[in-house]
Amino acid sequence: MLILLIFVYFTNGIAHGLAxxxxxxxxxxxxxLDEGYFDDRTIWSMVWSCLATLVACSxxxxxxxxxxxxxxxDRILGRRLAMMGYMLLAPELVIYWAAKQHLSAKxxxxxxxx
Numbered sequence: 001m002l003i004l005l006i007f008v009y010f011t012n013g014i015a016h017g018l019a020x021x022x023x024x025x026x027x028x029x030x031x032x033l034d035e036g037y038f039d040d041r042t043i044w045s046m047v048w049s050c051l052a053t054l055v056a057c058s059x060x061x062x063x064x065x066x067x068x069x070x071x072x073x074d075r076i077l078g079r080r081l082a083m084m085g086y087m088l089l090a091p092e093l094v095i096y097w098a099a100k101q102h103l104s105a106k107x108x109x110x111x112x113x114x
Contacts, residue, residue, distance in 0.1 A: 002059065005052050058087045 062083045067076045087094045 002056055005056060009048070009052060054088060055084070058084045062087060 059080075062080055064076075064079055064083055067079070083094070
C-alpha cells in the first residue's frame with residue numbers, strides 16, 4: 001500500500017526537487033530560485049500530501065489482534081483496513097478500544113498471577 005502511494009505521488013508530477021548548487025560559492029540558494037517557484041503548489045497537491053501522510057501513518061500505527069488460524073488473508077486485510085478507517089474518522093474510539101484492552105489484560109494478569 002505504501003509503495004503504491006509513493007509510486008502515485010512521484011508519477012503525478014507533484015514532487016518537485018531542488019538541488020543545492022555545488023561549486024561556485026558566490027551563488028547562494030536564494031539567487032537560484034525565482035519568485036514563482038513556491039507558488040505552483042495547488043490545493044489538490046496539498047490535500048493529496050495530507051491524505052497520503054494520514055493513510056501511511058494510520059496504516060503503520062494499526063496493530064490488530066493476532067488473527068485466528070482460520071482467517072483468510074482477505075479477512076485479515078479487511079479488519080486492518082476497517083481499523084485504519086476508524087482511526088482516520090474517529091481516533092478517540094481507537095484510544096478507547098486500546099484502553100479497554102489494557103484494562104482487560106491487567107484484570108486477566110491479576111487473576112492468573114497467584
